[in-house]
Amino acid sequence: MTDLALTVKVSEGGIGTFDWSGSVSPEVLERALRAAADEALVGRGLRRLEVSVPAVDHASRRAVLRAGFRLEGIRRQAAEHPNGSYGDICLFARLATDQTYGPHGFSGVMNSALPKKRLIAHVLFRDPLGRVLLCETQFKSDWELPGGIVEPYETPRQGAIREVAEELGIELGVGRLLVVDWMPPYLGWDDAIEMIFDGGLVEEDDLAAWSLQPTEIKGVALVDLDTAARLVTPIAHRRLVLAASLGPDQMAYTEDGRTP
Numbered sequence: 001m002t003d004l005a006l007t008v009k010v011s012e013g014g015i016g017t018f019d020w021s022g023s024v025s026p027e028v029l030e031r032a033l034r035a036a037a038d039e040a041l042v043g044r045g046l047r048r049l050e051v052s053v054p055a056v057d058h059a060s061r062r063a064v065l066r067a068g069f070r071l072e073g074i075r076r077q078a079a080e081h082p083n084g085s086y087g088d089i090c091l092f093a094r095l096a097t098d099q100t101y102g103p104h105g106f107s108g109v110m111n112s113a114l115p116k117k118r119l120i121a122h123v124l125f126r127d128p129l130g131r132v133l134l135c136e137t138q139f140k141s142d143w144e145l146p147g148g149i150v151e152p153y154e155t156p157r158q159g160a161i162r163e164v165a166e167e168l169g170i171e172l173g174v175g176r177l178l179v180v181d182w183m184p185p186y187l188g189w190d191d192a193i194e195m196i197f198d199g200g201l202v203e204e205d206d207l208a209a210w211s212l213q214p215t216e217i218k219g220v221a222l223v224d225l226d227t228a229a230r231l232v233t234p235i236a237h238r239r240l241v242l243a244a245s246l247g248p249d250q251m252a253y254t255e256d257g258r259t260p
Helices: 026-043 058-066 102-113 156-168 204-209 234-245
Strands: 005-011 015-021 048-054 070-080 086-095 118-126 132-137 147-149 177-183 192-201 217-223 252-255
Touching (some): 005 026, 015 026, 026 058, 026 086, 048 058, 058 086, 058 102, 070 102, 118 156, 147 156, 156 217, 177 234, 192 234, 204 217, 234 252
Parallel strands (some): 015 048, 118 192, 177 252
Antiparallel strands (some): 005 015, 070 086, 118 147, 132 217, 177 192
Protein backbone atom coordinates (compact mmCIF):
# COMPACT_ATOMS: atom_id res chain seq x y z
CA MET A 1 0.00 0.00 0.00
CA THR A 2 1.34 3.45 -0.97
CA ASP A 3 1.03 6.44 1.35
CA LEU A 4 -1.60 8.96 0.34
CA ALA A 5 -0.42 12.33 -0.99
CA LEU A 6 -3.28 14.83 -0.78
CA THR A 7 -2.96 18.35 -2.19
CA VAL A 8 -5.28 21.36 -2.45
CA LYS A 9 -4.87 24.08 -5.06
CA VAL A 10 -6.44 27.39 -4.07
CA SER A 11 -7.78 29.83 -6.65
CA GLU A 12 -9.33 33.29 -6.35
CA GLY A 13 -12.58 33.59 -4.48
CA GLY A 14 -11.70 31.12 -1.74
CA ILE A 15 -12.16 28.00 -3.89
CA GLY A 16 -9.92 24.99 -3.40
CA THR A 17 -9.48 21.94 -5.62
CA PHE A 18 -8.48 18.62 -4.08
CA ASP A 19 -6.30 16.02 -5.76
CA TRP A 20 -4.48 12.97 -4.47
CA SER A 21 -2.09 10.25 -5.50
CA GLY A 22 -1.32 6.87 -4.01
CA SER A 23 -3.31 3.71 -3.38
CA VAL A 24 -5.16 3.46 -0.08
CA SER A 25 -8.38 1.89 1.13
CA PRO A 26 -11.64 3.86 0.75
CA GLU A 27 -11.79 4.17 4.54
CA VAL A 28 -8.35 5.81 4.72
CA LEU A 29 -9.21 8.09 1.81
CA GLU A 30 -12.46 9.12 3.48
CA ARG A 31 -10.74 10.02 6.75
CA ALA A 32 -7.99 11.94 4.96
CA LEU A 33 -10.43 13.90 2.81
CA ARG A 34 -12.65 14.71 5.76
CA ALA A 35 -9.74 15.94 7.90
CA ALA A 36 -8.20 17.94 5.05
CA ALA A 37 -11.56 19.49 4.17
CA ASP A 38 -12.19 20.51 7.78
CA GLU A 39 -8.74 22.12 7.93
CA ALA A 40 -9.13 23.94 4.61
CA LEU A 41 -12.67 25.23 5.22
CA VAL A 42 -12.22 26.13 8.89
CA GLY A 43 -8.49 26.58 9.39
CA ARG A 44 -7.69 28.29 6.09
CA GLY A 45 -11.03 30.02 5.63
CA LEU A 46 -11.87 28.63 2.18
CA ARG A 47 -15.52 28.77 1.22
CA ARG A 48 -15.64 25.94 -1.31
CA LEU A 49 -13.73 22.74 -2.05
CA GLU A 50 -14.04 20.73 -5.25
CA VAL A 51 -12.91 17.24 -6.18
CA SER A 52 -13.34 15.37 -9.49
CA VAL A 53 -13.55 11.58 -9.60
CA PRO A 54 -13.87 9.29 -12.64
CA ALA A 55 -17.36 7.82 -12.72
CA VAL A 56 -15.91 4.30 -12.97
CA ASP A 57 -14.04 4.73 -9.66
CA HIS A 58 -16.92 3.68 -7.41
CA ALA A 59 -14.77 3.23 -4.28
CA SER A 60 -13.38 6.77 -4.46
CA ARG A 61 -16.80 8.20 -5.18
CA ARG A 62 -18.18 6.57 -2.03
CA ALA A 63 -15.23 7.85 0.00
CA VAL A 64 -15.74 11.40 -1.28
CA LEU A 65 -19.45 11.29 -0.42
CA ARG A 66 -18.77 9.91 3.04
CA ALA A 67 -16.29 12.74 3.58
CA GLY A 68 -19.17 15.22 3.20
CA PHE A 69 -18.81 16.24 -0.45
CA ARG A 70 -22.01 16.59 -2.45
CA LEU A 71 -22.41 15.52 -6.05
CA GLU A 72 -22.98 18.60 -8.19
CA GLY A 73 -22.82 17.26 -11.72
CA ILE A 74 -21.31 15.06 -14.40
CA ARG A 75 -18.69 16.13 -16.94
CA ARG A 76 -19.63 13.79 -19.75
CA GLN A 77 -16.88 12.01 -21.68
CA ALA A 78 -14.22 14.21 -20.04
CA ALA A 79 -11.80 11.45 -18.98
CA GLU A 80 -9.65 9.62 -21.51
CA HIS A 81 -9.01 5.97 -20.70
CA PRO A 82 -5.75 4.15 -21.58
CA ASN A 83 -7.50 2.31 -24.42
CA GLY A 84 -8.47 5.59 -26.10
CA SER A 85 -12.11 5.55 -25.01
CA TYR A 86 -13.69 8.29 -22.91
CA GLY A 87 -15.66 8.23 -19.67
CA ASP A 88 -17.52 10.60 -17.38
CA ILE A 89 -16.12 12.55 -14.45
CA CYS A 90 -18.20 13.26 -11.33
CA LEU A 91 -17.81 16.72 -9.79
CA PHE A 92 -18.22 16.90 -6.00
CA ALA A 93 -18.01 19.96 -3.76
CA ARG A 94 -18.23 20.87 -0.10
CA LEU A 95 -19.05 24.39 1.11
CA ALA A 96 -18.00 25.97 4.37
CA THR A 97 -21.72 26.51 5.07
CA ASP A 98 -22.73 22.88 4.41
CA GLN A 99 -24.03 20.85 7.31
CA THR A 100 -21.68 17.89 7.10
CA TYR A 101 -21.91 15.99 10.36
CA GLY A 102 -24.86 14.23 11.99
CA PRO A 103 -28.00 12.79 10.37
CA HIS A 104 -28.88 16.01 8.52
CA GLY A 105 -25.42 16.19 6.99
CA PHE A 106 -25.56 12.57 5.88
CA SER A 107 -29.02 13.03 4.38
CA GLY A 108 -27.96 16.15 2.50
CA VAL A 109 -24.98 14.37 0.99
CA MET A 110 -27.00 11.31 -0.04
CA ASN A 111 -29.77 13.50 -1.44
CA SER A 112 -27.23 14.94 -3.88
CA ALA A 113 -26.23 11.52 -5.21
CA LEU A 114 -29.36 9.38 -5.19
CA PRO A 115 -31.64 9.20 -8.26
CA LYS A 116 -34.25 11.88 -8.79
CA LYS A 117 -37.34 11.16 -10.88
CA ARG A 118 -39.37 13.77 -12.69
CA LEU A 119 -42.92 14.10 -11.41
CA ILE A 120 -45.59 15.25 -13.85
CA ALA A 121 -49.06 16.39 -12.79
CA HIS A 122 -51.83 16.54 -15.39
CA VAL A 123 -55.51 17.36 -15.07
CA LEU A 124 -58.41 15.62 -16.83
CA PHE A 125 -61.26 17.98 -17.71
CA ARG A 126 -64.39 16.54 -19.33
CA ASP A 127 -67.60 17.99 -20.71
CA PRO A 128 -71.13 16.60 -20.22
CA LEU A 129 -70.72 14.55 -23.43
CA GLY A 130 -67.66 12.76 -22.03
CA ARG A 131 -65.17 14.54 -24.27
CA VAL A 132 -61.74 15.31 -22.79
CA LEU A 133 -59.86 18.59 -22.92
CA LEU A 134 -56.50 18.48 -24.73
CA CYS A 135 -53.89 21.15 -25.33
CA GLU A 136 -51.95 21.66 -28.57
CA THR A 137 -48.49 22.79 -27.52
CA GLN A 138 -45.96 25.00 -29.27
CA PHE A 139 -43.01 22.63 -28.82
CA LYS A 140 -44.16 19.17 -29.93
CA SER A 141 -46.51 17.55 -32.37
CA ASP A 142 -48.59 15.46 -29.96
CA TRP A 143 -51.32 17.00 -27.84
CA GLU A 144 -51.56 16.50 -24.08
CA LEU A 145 -53.63 17.14 -20.99
CA PRO A 146 -53.20 20.47 -19.18
CA GLY A 147 -50.41 20.30 -16.61
CA GLY A 148 -46.68 19.79 -16.47
CA ILE A 149 -43.60 19.08 -14.39
CA VAL A 150 -43.93 19.59 -10.65
CA GLU A 151 -41.37 22.02 -9.23
CA PRO A 152 -39.05 21.14 -6.31
CA TYR A 153 -40.81 21.36 -2.91
CA GLU A 154 -44.20 21.65 -4.64
CA THR A 155 -46.88 19.05 -4.01
CA PRO A 156 -48.31 17.27 -7.07
CA ARG A 157 -51.69 18.91 -6.49
CA GLN A 158 -50.11 22.36 -6.20
CA GLY A 159 -48.15 21.70 -9.37
CA ALA A 160 -51.30 20.72 -11.25
CA ILE A 161 -53.17 23.84 -10.12
CA ARG A 162 -50.21 26.10 -10.97
CA GLU A 163 -49.71 24.58 -14.42
CA VAL A 164 -53.41 24.90 -15.29
CA ALA A 165 -53.38 28.54 -14.18
CA GLU A 166 -50.26 29.25 -16.26
CA GLU A 167 -51.36 27.39 -19.39
CA LEU A 168 -55.07 28.19 -19.47
CA GLY A 169 -55.29 31.36 -17.40
CA ILE A 170 -57.93 29.92 -15.08
CA GLU A 171 -58.11 29.26 -11.35
CA LEU A 172 -59.84 25.92 -10.93
CA GLY A 173 -59.77 23.49 -8.08
CA VAL A 174 -58.31 20.05 -8.67
CA GLY A 175 -60.24 17.01 -7.55
CA ARG A 176 -59.24 13.50 -6.64
CA LEU A 177 -56.30 11.54 -8.01
CA LEU A 178 -57.29 9.27 -10.88
CA VAL A 179 -54.14 7.62 -12.25
CA VAL A 180 -50.53 7.17 -11.19
CA ASP A 181 -48.39 5.95 -14.10
CA TRP A 182 -44.72 5.10 -14.47
CA MET A 183 -43.43 6.37 -17.81
CA PRO A 184 -40.43 4.67 -19.46
CA PRO A 185 -37.68 6.76 -21.09
CA TYR A 186 -38.99 8.68 -24.09
CA LEU A 187 -37.54 11.13 -26.67
CA GLY A 188 -34.40 11.80 -24.64
CA TRP A 189 -36.23 12.05 -21.31
CA ASP A 190 -35.45 9.70 -18.43
CA ASP A 191 -38.27 7.72 -16.87
CA ALA A 192 -40.84 9.63 -14.81
CA ILE A 193 -43.98 9.40 -12.71
CA GLU A 194 -47.20 10.93 -14.02
CA MET A 195 -50.21 11.71 -11.84
CA ILE A 196 -53.58 12.60 -13.36
CA PHE A 197 -56.08 14.55 -11.26
CA ASP A 198 -59.79 15.02 -11.90
CA GLY A 199 -60.53 18.57 -13.04
CA GLY A 200 -64.30 18.18 -13.18
CA LEU A 201 -66.66 19.41 -15.89
CA VAL A 202 -66.13 22.20 -18.40
CA GLU A 203 -68.40 23.50 -21.18
CA GLU A 204 -67.50 24.35 -24.75
CA ASP A 205 -68.33 28.00 -24.03
CA ASP A 206 -65.78 28.07 -21.18
CA LEU A 207 -62.86 27.59 -23.55
CA ALA A 208 -63.37 30.92 -25.32
CA ALA A 209 -62.97 32.82 -22.04
CA TRP A 210 -59.63 31.27 -21.16
CA SER A 211 -56.35 33.16 -21.60
CA LEU A 212 -53.89 30.67 -23.10
CA GLN A 213 -50.18 31.02 -22.48
CA PRO A 214 -48.95 31.96 -25.99
CA THR A 215 -45.38 30.67 -25.59
CA GLU A 216 -46.59 27.15 -24.72
CA ILE A 217 -50.17 26.57 -25.85
CA LYS A 218 -51.40 26.94 -29.44
CA GLY A 219 -54.96 25.96 -28.66
CA VAL A 220 -57.30 23.71 -26.71
CA ALA A 221 -60.11 21.43 -27.78
CA LEU A 222 -62.69 19.03 -26.36
CA VAL A 223 -62.41 15.73 -28.23
CA ASP A 224 -63.78 12.22 -27.88
CA LEU A 225 -61.45 9.36 -27.06
CA ASP A 226 -61.31 8.08 -30.65
CA THR A 227 -60.18 11.48 -31.87
CA ALA A 228 -57.74 11.73 -28.97
CA ALA A 229 -56.04 8.56 -30.20
CA ARG A 230 -54.86 10.48 -33.29
CA LEU A 231 -53.59 13.45 -31.26
CA VAL A 232 -51.79 12.03 -28.24
CA THR A 233 -49.06 9.43 -27.82
CA PRO A 234 -50.12 5.78 -27.39
CA ILE A 235 -49.16 5.77 -23.70
CA ALA A 236 -51.13 8.97 -23.09
CA HIS A 237 -54.16 7.49 -24.83
CA ARG A 238 -54.01 4.35 -22.69
CA ARG A 239 -54.02 6.54 -19.61
CA LEU A 240 -56.88 8.67 -20.94
CA VAL A 241 -59.10 5.67 -21.67
CA LEU A 242 -58.42 4.24 -18.22
CA ALA A 243 -58.94 7.54 -16.38
CA ALA A 244 -62.21 8.17 -18.20
CA SER A 245 -63.51 4.71 -17.28
CA LEU A 246 -62.93 4.95 -13.53
CA GLY A 247 -65.85 5.03 -11.14
CA PRO A 248 -66.28 7.75 -8.50
CA ASP A 249 -64.28 5.84 -5.87
CA GLN A 250 -61.68 4.23 -8.14
CA MET A 251 -58.02 5.02 -8.73
CA ALA A 252 -55.49 3.18 -10.90
CA TYR A 253 -51.77 2.49 -10.83
CA THR A 254 -50.17 1.71 -14.19
CA GLU A 255 -46.78 1.21 -15.78
CA ASP A 256 -46.36 2.48 -19.35
CA GLY A 257 -50.10 3.14 -19.29
CA ARG A 258 -50.90 -0.51 -18.58
CA THR A 259 -52.04 -2.25 -15.43
CA PRO A 260 -49.09 -4.40 -14.29
